Amino acid sequence: MKLRRFALYALGLVVLAVAGVALVFWALYACAPPPLPGDELWTSRQNFGEALGIVLRLGSKACFTSDTLGSFALWLGSRTTGVLVVLLALVVLWETLGRDLRRRFFVMRGGHVVLAGTYDDLRELAHRRRSFAGTFFLAPDRAAALDVARHRPFAEIVTAEARKLGRQLATLGVGRAKLLAAATRNDLTNVAIAEAGLSTPGEGELLVRLEQYAVRVFSSHRLRVRAAQQGRKLAVVSLTQLQARRGMAAAMPGRYTMDGAPRVHVVLCGSGPALQAASFEIARQGFGLEREKPLLSILRTGAGDFATGALQRLQNAGIADVEVSDVMTSASDGLDRAIAATVEDAPPLMAVHCIGENSGEAEALALRWEEVLLALHQPVPPIVAYAGHDHPLGSTGMIRIAAAEDLAKAREAAHLMDQRARAVHQQYLDGQRADRGDTFGAAPAEVEWEKLPESFQDDNRNVADQMDYKLATVFMLAGRGEACAMLDRDEIEVMSGIAHARWMAAKALGGWRYGPVRDDRNMIHPDMIPYIELTEAARQKDRDVVASLPDMAALAGETLQRERRIGIPRALVADAVKAFAAHCAASPKGSVPVAVLPLDDAGMIRLAEALLAAGIRIEAVLDRWVETLRASDETASPLAGVLRRAWRIHVVREGEARDALDELVTEIVYECGAIHAHP
Structure with missing residues (x-):
């Protein structure tokens, strides 16, 4: 890390020295009569040697032609060595005292940010801090530290050590930091960094990256409670989950339609852990479940996608007919035959999600799906490629890119999502408080947001995610405007049915099932039935969810239109x-x-x-x-x-x-x- 910084120092000094010699060399030409014909080479050698001598011995020379610019160049160039000596002294002073004083200044004054992770993941967060002086990096290992140093050679960089984590964060002044971002690619390390940060009293915001669902469920609630006790903002993000949510939006749910409203049929094709995240996010939304059980076709093109038991849990939830097939990608036409088998004698496709280990694989899958569907004379639905950046792809205009979120945008999205989820939960509390009277507070969800378990909070976020889909089904949208359109009774009932289907899908994925009497311990709920079979009181809960839509839109500065x-x-x-x-x-x-x-x-x-x-x-x-x-x-x-x-x-x-x-x-x-x- 220091080697690169010292190399930059040396390069700067060398450039300055060369510039000084070149300046004097030019000034000697400007301050002397032109050489005689044939003496040009000898004069150049003479002037170059004299220029070196003037620079090295801190000498000076008169300008015989009285050229003002030449005189100034001689005066300035002759002081190059002195400038180099001063700069070298400043470099030594900065490295021995200045860097430590800068760190102590921010530790005492605050206002800086502490970013833990690799530079590729932290790039956008770091770029938003225009001054490198207020950005400290906590690298997960030496390789990551070297990579950060390559991009930010003058930043404060510390390699994380598990046993010294608390002490290292204290050294970086995390208590007064404006932001602590725990964004390594290891969830448990991020939890440890966040807990160490919360152990130091402060007011700064925390950003915690948790990709694994189990870690997120078991750890984020504890972190949120501790952050709320200290009055600190906390954003828990999963880049994989956010990309899956962007993929759902890119598939135009409710805005890509067919005559006759056929059964919803969604395909997920690809490999890697993102395939599981997208499958569960789509299943959790319960698209079309209010009318008929949807069909979810999963085409696995590789290994390492679903965790042990995850696929069985998805199939046993009973919220969709899940058909899984392994594609023989080693065969030249293996994917083509799998696509043909998927669309043959099946409901028309409403969306295709293409996911790969990298962007190139996802885009290649999307292009192949488009080509095969055209060859089969099938309608081409929105085909979503989970890739790195948005760009036109394909020949039909139906391929959409679900670009990966960077941490800076993920942080903003997480805050907005939490605000909308709070609005949903508050609407639920108000309705339950009015209906239940003295018995209010007995149910696990009848608590304030800060005390709400993570699974319930995440369910409210899913409600917020589904806002655009609900509105699209009744030909409405959230947009900029002063006036807010009012919902009529029929629209409320349609969206309430969709809200209940989503709630039932999320509950079923969590292991809940129907029973006449609610039993939280055994995960039995009497409302795990279609919306039309619910009691009036149960339906009102879903109507309360729909009633929160104007508040959710207002949080983004929008109104219902x-x-x-x-x-x-x-x-x-x-x-x-x-x-x-x-x-x-x-x-x-x-x-x-x-x-x-x-x-x-x-x-x-x-x-x-x-x-x-x-x-x-x-x-x-x-x-x-x-x-x-x-x-x-x-x-x-x-x-x-x-x-x-x-x-x-x-x-x-x-x-x-x-x-x-x-x-x-x-x-x-x-x-x-x-x-x-x-x-």
Whole structure:
């Protein structure tokens, strides 16, 4: 670590010395008459030797030509050695005293951050600290310390030692630190760092990375309680879990639909530990469970994905029909045959999640799924590739990237998620307190947020995650705006059924089952039945969850808005597009215009591009003609661009897209661009 820093010091001094010699060398030319013809080489050698002598002996020389710039260059260059001596003294002073004084300054004054982990994981957190002076690193091992030193050679870097962890954190002034981030790739090490940090009284925030579900459940509640007792903010993040949640959002739940509302069929394909995280996150949301048990197809392309017993727990939960198959990737057509078997005689796909040990593998799987589905003449649903960064991929516009979160964004997401989860829990407490009266407080969940067990807190976070899906099913969304759309009774009932399906799925994954009398010890609950079979009191709990939606949206500075669904059955001329955009801009408060249009010819694709350029959301309605458009060089690329940016996509499996508009919209647009009520 020191070697690189000293090398930078030496390089700086050498550069300065060379610059000083070069400056004097140039000044000697400027201060002397031009050499005689043929003496140029001799003069150059003479001047170079004289320049070295002037720099090394701290000498000086008069400028014979009275050139002002040359005189100044001679004066400045002749002092190069003196400057080098002063800088060398400052370097020695900094290394012997300055670095320690800087550390002591922050230990006493505070305001710095202590980051534990590898530099790759901490990069964004460190970059947000513009000054390296206030960032201290706790590296998990020597290799990580060397990597940090390579990027931040002047930062304070300490290699963590388990037995000295408390003392090391005290040395780094963790008690006065603005932030302590325990973000190594070992969950138990992160727990130990967080506990050591909480053992030192302070007011700074804690960020703890816990990837393993079991460690998160058993440790985070204890950490949260201790942090709450000290009045400190604590964010517990799992980058794998957050990426899985981004993957769910990228799959457009509730916004990718088909006529007839078929049974939900979701595919997960790939390998690695992220496959388990994504499988459980998707199953826990209970997509479609309010209507019919969904189908979850898992195609395993490698090993090391599911922990022992995890797959059996998923299958035994009874919240989805889980079909698992091992793909023979060694065979050239092994994946192709597995894809064909998955879609044959099965409900149409609503989403495909492609997960690999690295970004390249996930993207390759996504591209193969797209190619095979096109060859089989199957509708291409949203295909989510769990990759490193977002970028266009594929030829259909249906591949979405669920990019991995960095710790800085994960920290912000965790805080927002916790705020929304608190709003959900507070709505639940208010409802239970009003209904139960003196008996309130007997149930395990009837406690304040800080005392709520981690499994209950995580359940409330899942409620917050499902907000966009609930709203999408009733053609609403959360967005910027002053007015908040009110929910009618039918909408509340639809979303309450979805909320109950999610709750039942999460409970079933946790081992709960139905019984007429609640028994927490044996994990039996009388509400583990469909929403329509619940008592009125039980249904009200789900309605209370829906009632928390405006509060959850407000925490992100948003309000609930209703889609103003406007059908455009045929292409519009340029003036009509402008008139339509003007009408959309004048939409009532609390509503967001969504143009619903069939993408069945080149003219409608150009219209969709124009509407997107004008900032208008579109719903693309696709029918059998989409295959023809994808086969044409003229329309394939524009169609993919439109589908990549579409707000909604609706697939018509039988019939024409234009005929389906009648059931999808409430208003219609004629050739002039004016909007009229749809009869």
